Amino acid sequence: MSLEMLGITVLWIFLYGYIIVASIDFGAGFFAFYSRIRRQDHIVNGIIERYLSPVWEVTNVFLIFFVVGLVGFFPNTAYYYGTALLVPGSIFLVLQSLRGSFYAFSQYGARDNLAYLAIYGLTGLFIPASLATVLTISEGGFIARQGDKVELLAGRLLASPYSWAVVLLAIVSILFISASFLTYYADKARDRSATRLLRSFAIAWSLPTIFASLLVFLSIRNHNAEHFAGMLDVSWMFLLSLAFFLVALGLQVKRRHYGWAFICVLLQFAFAFFGYGVSHMPYLLYPYITISDSITSPAMGTALVIGFIAGLLLLIPSLVLLMRLFLFDAKYVQGGKPIIRK
Numbered sequence: 001m002s003l004e005m006l007g008i009t010v011l012w013i014f015l016y017g018y019i020i021v022a023s024i025d026f027g028a029g030f031f032a033f034y035s036r037i038r039r040q041d042h043i044v045n046g047i048i049e050r051y052l053s054p055v056w057e058v059t060n061v062f063l064i065f066f067v068v069g070l071v072g073f074f075p076n077t078a079y080y081y082g083t084a085l086l087v088p089g090s091i092f093l094v095l096q097s098l099r100g101s102f103y104a105f106s107q108y109g110a111r112d113n114l115a116y117l118a119i120y121g122l123t124g125l126f127i128p129a130s131l132a133t134v135l136t137i138s139e140g141g142f143i144a145r146q147g148d149k150v151e152l153l154a155g156r157l158l159a160s161p162y163s164w165a166v167v168l169l170a171i172v173s174i175l176f177i178s179a180s181f182l183t184y185y186a187d188k189a190r191d192r193s194a195t196r197l198l199r200s201f202a203i204a205w206s207l208p209t210i211f212a213s214l215l216v217f218l219s220i221r222n223h224n225a226e227h228f229a230g231m232l233d234v235s236w237m238f239l240l241s242l243a244f245f246l247v248a249l250g251l252q253v254k255r256r257h258y259g260w261a262f263i264c265v266l267l268q269f270a271f272a273f274f275g276y277g278v279s280h281m282p283y284l285l286y287p288y289i290t291i292s293d294s295i296t297s298p299a300m301g302t303a304l305v306i307g308f309i310a311g312l313l314l315l316i317p318s319l320v321l322l323m324r325l326f327l328f329d330a331k332y333v334q335g336g337k338p339i340i341r342k
Contacts, residue, residue: 003301004291007073008284010308011066012277016270017315018062020177025059026124027178029099031201033121036114040197047186047194060096065311072304076289081134084143084152088133095130099123125171132170136163139224140286162219169212173269176205180248180265184258199252206249210242213272224286230279237275244268 028048035044071078098119137143142157143150157163179202186194221228231238248264251257282290 003298003305004073005281006305007069007301007308008277008281008291010305010312011069011073012274013312014062014066014069014308016273018059018066019273020266020269021059021062022128023174023177024181025178026128026174027176028182029124030121030175031178031182031198033117035197036117043197044182044186044194047182047189047191047198061315065308065315069304069308073301074284074289074291077284080143080150080285080288081137083150084137085134087152087154088130092127092130095123095127099127124174128170128174129167132166133157133163136160136166138280138283138285139220139227140283140288141223143285143288145288160223162216162223165212165215165219169209169216172205172208172212176202176209177265177269179205180252180258180262183252184262187258195258199255199258202252203249206245206252210245227280227283227286230281231275234275234278237271237278241268241271241275244271 032045032048101119136157137152139162142153142160142163144153145151179198183195183198183202186198217228217231220231244264244267248261248268251261251264282292284291
């Protein structure tokens with residue numbers, strides 16, 4: 001495997017990790033707000049709070065690694081994306097700050113305030129929608145370069161069916177992933193009422209996820225025919241993704257093996273996400289940036305690969321330890337240990 005392929009593979013793993021961990025976090029916030037409106041918060045909010053308390057602070061570690069690594073491995077991305085994503089990136093920072101304020105003031109009663117809870121829940125939908133802009137722009141057609149000036153064609157982006165299909169997929173996916181995990185977590189806590197309610201959320205958001213995925217396929221065929229042809233070349237990865245989705249949905253419907261159902265959801269998104277990444281190669285931004293002509297010097301690239309692999313090997317055991325100490329500790333899951341707040 002070439003240095004550039006090794007580098008982008010490591011970065012793609014970090015991005016996948018962020019998508020999964022952040023999706024659970026974002027979806028949990030929305031479900032907490034939705035349950036409050038439906039007056040069902042007494043059923044699920046204990047489960048949601050026990051999950052979020054020890055985890056929320058590590059969510060953005062994956063994203064930081066990805067962004068730093070992307071610019072480090074492929075410096076040209078900073079030039080193009082840095083200019084084009086100024087507005088979407090600013091929106092993301094504002095939303096993330098609002099979400100962070102909820103955590104900061106949670107110990108002062110923010111969790112019981114409907115306005116704070118609304119901000120917390122709705123930013124969990126808007127943040128992935130803003131981040132999805134990066135994947136949309138990478139397909140080409142939304143950036144114009146005139147000399148040394150890079151301009152985002154915002155009107156074309158807002159009018160593109162592909163752009164809105166990606167936003168829709170981002171929103172429904174985080175709700176499906178989150179509900180699938182929280183169903184397993186509630187079952188682990190032996191909270192039958194929460195399990196039933198969260199299971200209904202998982203099933204409700206499963207079909208919209210598949211519909212949005214098909215919508216992305218159809219829209220990308222018209223937007224970027226070259227990428228669509230690449231997706232057909234690795235169609236087996238997307239077929240496996242669909243197969244794991246059907247298994248996960250079947251287990252949810254039959255009310256059994258919620259842990260295996262969530263693992264199938266992880267594999268569903270892994271095959272779809274890496275299938276998308278493989279078919280997008282060699283472009284990082286169509287048609288301006290490829291992984292071969294924009295990588296940093298070989299010495300710097302090698303050092304970055306070693307550093308990020310070491311970071312990955314450190315981060316994963318840390319998450320496993322966190323889960324064993326808190327998330328999947330029998331007493332903590334069932335509310336026997338106090339919830340940690342800072």
